[in-house]
Amino acid sequence: MEEILLDISGLSVRFFTYQGIVKALEDVNLIVSKGEILGLVGETGCGKSVLARSVLRLIADPPGKISGGKIFFKGEDILGASKRRLRSIRGNEISMIFQEPMSSLNPVFRVGNQMMEVVMLHQRVGRGEARRVCVDMLSQVKMPDPDAVLSKYPHELSGGMRQRAMIAMELSCRPDLLIADEPTTALDVTVQAQVLTILEELTRQTGVSVLFISHDLGVIAQICERVAVMYAGRIVEISPVRKLFSNPGHPYSRGLLKAVPQVDEERETLNVVPGVVPGLIHPPGGCRFHPRCEEMWEPCSRIVPHPVEIEPGHQVACHLWGSGK
Amino acid sequence: MPDPIIEVRDLLKHFAIHRGFLGRGAESLKAVDGVSFRIQAGETLGLVGESGCGKSTVGLLILNLLRADRGQVLFEGMETTGLEGEELQKIRRRMQVVFQDPQSSLDPRMLIKKIVGCPLEVNGLASGSELVKRVREMLREVGLSEDHVYRYPHEFSGGQRQRIGIARALITGPDFIVFDEPTSALDVSVQAQILNLIRDLQKRKGYSYLFISHDLSVIKHVSHRIAVMYLGKIVEKAPKKDLFAKPLHPYTRALLAALPRPDPEKRHPLAVLEGDVPSPVNVPGGCRFHPRCPEALDRCSTVEPALEEVEPKRWVACHLCAGEKSSESCLRFDASKAGERDAPEVESCRL
Numbered sequence: 001m002e003e004i005l006l007d008i009s010g011l012s013v014r015f016f017t018y019q020g021i022v023k024a025l026e027d028v029n030l031i032v033s034k035g036e037i038l039g040l041v042g043e044t045g046c047g048k049s050v051l052a053r054s055v056l057r058l059i060a061d062p063p064g065k066i067s068g069g070k071i072f073f074k075g076e077d078i079l080g081a082s083k084r085r086l087r088s089i090r091g092n093e094i095s096m097i098f099q100e101p102m103s104s105l106n107p108v109f110r111v112g113n114q115m116m117e118v119v120m121l122h123q124r125v126g127r128g129e130a131r132r133v134c135v136d137m138l139s140q141v142k143m144p145d146p147d148a149v150l151s152k153y154p155h156e157l158s159g160g161m162r163q164r165a166m167i168a169m170e171l172s173c174r175p176d177l178l179i180a181d182e183p184t185t186a187l188d189v190t191v192q193a194q195v196l197t198i199l200e201e202l203t204r205q206t207g208v209s210v211l212f213i214s215h216d217l218g219v220i221a222q223i224c225e226r227v228a229v230m231y232a233g234r235i236v237e238i239s240p241v242r243k244l245f246s247n248p249g250h251p252y253s254r255g256l257l258k259a260v261p262q263v264d265e266e267r268e269t270l271n272v273v274p275g276v277v278p279g280l281i282h283p284p285g286g287c288r289f290h291p292r293c294e295e296m297w298e299p300c301s302r303i304v305p306h307p308v309e310i311e312p313g314h315q316v317a318c319h320l321w322g323s324g325k
Numbered sequence: 326m327p328d329p330i331i332e333v334r335d336l337l338k339h340f341a342i343h344r345g346f347l348g349r350g351a352e353s354l355k356a357v358d359g360v361s362f363r364i365q366a367g368e369t370l371g372l373v374g375e376s377g378c379g380k381s382t383v384g385l386l387i388l389n390l391l392r393a394d395r396g397q398v399l400f401e402g403m404e405t406t407g408l409e410g411e412e413l414q415k416i417r418r419r420m421q422v423v424f425q426d427p428q429s430s431l432d433p434r435m436l437i438k439k440i441v442g443c444p445l446e447v448n449g450l451a452s453g454s455e456l457v458k459r460v461r462e463m464l465r466e467v468g469l470s471e472d473h474v475y476r477y478p479h480e481f482s483g484g485q486r487q488r489i490g491i492a493r494a495l496i497t498g499p500d501f502i503v504f505d506e507p508t509s510a511l512d513v514s515v516q517a518q519i520l521n522l523i524r525d526l527q528k529r530k531g532y533s534y535l536f537i538s539h540d541l542s543v544i545k546h547v548s549h550r551i552a553v554m555y556l557g558k559i560v561e562k563a564p565k566k567d568l569f570a571k572p573l574h575p576y577t578r579a580l581l582a583a584l585p586r587p588d589p590e591k592r593h594p595l596a597v598l599e600g601d602v603p604s605p606v607n608v609p610g611g612c613r614f615h616p617r618c619p620e621a622l623d624r625c626s627t628v629e630p631a632l633e634e635v636e637p638k639r640w641v642a643c644h645l646c647a648g649e650k651s652s653e654s655c656l657r658f659d660a661s662k663a664g665e666r667d668a669p670e671v672e673s674c675r676l
Contacts, residue, residue: 043512043513043514044483044512158601158602160601161601188375188376188539188602189375189539189540189541189580189583189584190375190579190580190583190596190597190598190602191375191601191602192583192595193582193583193585193595193596193597193598194595194596194598196585196595196596197594197595197596215512215513216585217513217587218542218584218585218586218587219585220587221585221586221587221588221589221591221592222585222586222589222592222595223585241589242589242590245587245588245589245590246590255514256513256514257587259513259514259516259517260513260517260542260587261516261517261520261540261542261543261545261546262542262586262587262588263541263542263545263569263581263584263586264586264588264591267546269521269524270517270520270521270546271517272514272517272518272521273514273517276482276484276485276515277482277512
């Protein structure tokens with residue numbers, strides 16, 4: 001039995017806006033085990049970024065509020081933790097890398113300054129030692145000429161280099177959990193390849209667990225061991241990666257997989273999931289996917305489906321499974 | 326063989342960058358540095374490459390939205406590069422464009438009726454109730470509802486806005502459309518809808534397309550032929566099936582290898598290239614790809630390879646492939662092996 005690192009149960013997050021209350025996350029249950037790479041996949045508005053930020057309590061309040069549920073990290077209650085404790089967790093025990101490295105690195109400080117600050121703060125060491133750690137981390141992410149990079153400003157580095165610097169920075173304190181929110185989406189495909197390769201290597205070497213968020217099914221298939229599929233603020237399926245691709249249980253997952261253009265296959269028409277992602281101020285009742293679901297039947301619009309285990313490790317929240325069908 | 330609907334000959338566009346004191350040290354950004362290709366009526370040419378390769382600039386040059394520094398664009402055999410005023414206007418009706426960002430490409434203060442109807446007005450093709458009728462027809466054609474005429478862009482989703490952009494491009498009855506990354510800003514399921522629509526329209530109406538994208542899987546889905554660009558030049562041109570079955574240029578192969586497949590059974594080592602995409606301001610000498618090329622020879626750093634037809638319909642700009650028939654040629658890459666756990670088999674034979 002793998003040791004549980006992150007235990008999210010019943011998490012709900014709402015945003016209070018002028019137009020109404022956005023039910024961004026509804027009753028989300030997720031577990032990340034020690035040493036695993038868990039993928040979180042879904043389209044725009046499904047709540048994956050909100051979920052990521054909730055873990056570190058980075059949701060701006062107002063307008064956001066964690067309206068329910070629990071988050072336990074290494075057995076510790078995150079939602080009840082003091083601000084001081086949170087500060088010592090962020091960047092140290094739980095790290096996060098974002099999609100746009102230009103907006104997450106401070107443009108007016110040199111890269112070295114930002115990286116060393118993290119190390120000095122959390123490891124309580126002096127500049128000299130911090131610098132050594134940073135140079136070491138930068139070589140681990142295969143950054144050419146790490147010493148020179150430390151004295152550069154973010155805008156002097158390319159997108160790929162910035163992202164690698166971010167990864168180095170976030171892993172410098174050897175966190176237990178790395179949350180990567182669309183880390184390669186903004187990068188060219190050859191640069192993405194480099195960054196993913198580095199990420200894979202480093203996670204294997206350091207044993208850090210990763211919550212890898214992406215809308216790109218190719219990247220998810222390449223990197224992740226287990227995957228959670230999100231739709232409109234809920235998790236609809238969780239599965240070992242191979243099983244998700246070979247035997248998707250949820251109609252949304254199936255539709256998504258068939259809609260992806262594939263380089264190795266010839267497809268006449270791409271499968272289309274009809275309709276659009278619903279707004280979350282007045283989300284559909286029951287299963288939030290039901291208005292677009294071709295296999296919808298009677299309970300779908302009334303009852304929220306609970307996850308059912310259809311094979312070991314593979315859970316689907318859909319009335320087609322269980323409920324006697 | 327009928328005239329191609331679009332022919333591009335040695336197209337060149339450099340942007341001047343002034344640096345240094347007193348305007349000295351002026352450099353140029355070689356966005357498009359000698360590009361040639363043809364598009365036949367009813368076909369789609371996919372133009373693929375990473376950021377900074379110049380593919381969007383090529384699109385703008387063809388449409389005369391940017392003035393070329395050198396080279397020609399021919400539409401149905403007639404040169405459009407120097408055209409201005411009314412003559413240009415007449416051509417513009419027949420060559421249209423759909424842009425990437427459905428958010429910024431629609432004027433948020435215009436009703437859909439105005440957005441889609443404007444090309445008709447501007448070209449004096451319709452007005453009043455006739456215009457509204459044609460706008461409604463066009464909206465239906467792209468899968469939207471007719472009563473959307475009196476709405477504003479913000480009332481629509483990204484996918485719907487892109488359909489509006491397509492409606493606007495098609496309403497004057499063009500023959501040729503440039504699609505510049507039309508689905509990059511869209512979710513996967515919406516992208517599928519739009520790609521299907523684009524293909525469907527071509528089947529029914531016989532449009533010719535230049536489809537620009539950085540996404541190889543999308544390009545594969547919509548194109549008949551594909552041109553790969555790198556730093557302002559075309560490095561490979563081939564029919565779609567051939568390009569994917571047997572990519573010749575090392576950059577094309579790197580692009581294919583770098584693509585993670587949406588299938589965990591097909592995991593493979595991704596990174597074949599070192600380094601970053603260089604800037605079009607500092608273009609490497611010789612073959613521009615040589616600093617990153619895993620098979621570069623000495624010659625590659627000094628002599629720029631020309632784009633040559635090494636097999637019927639297959640063009641490559643690479644010293645390793647030049648002057649050889651591909652049966653014994655250059656580097657053989659078995660794309661079907663990319664799915665195996667080990668790195669793809671790459672054999673190189675000496676020149």
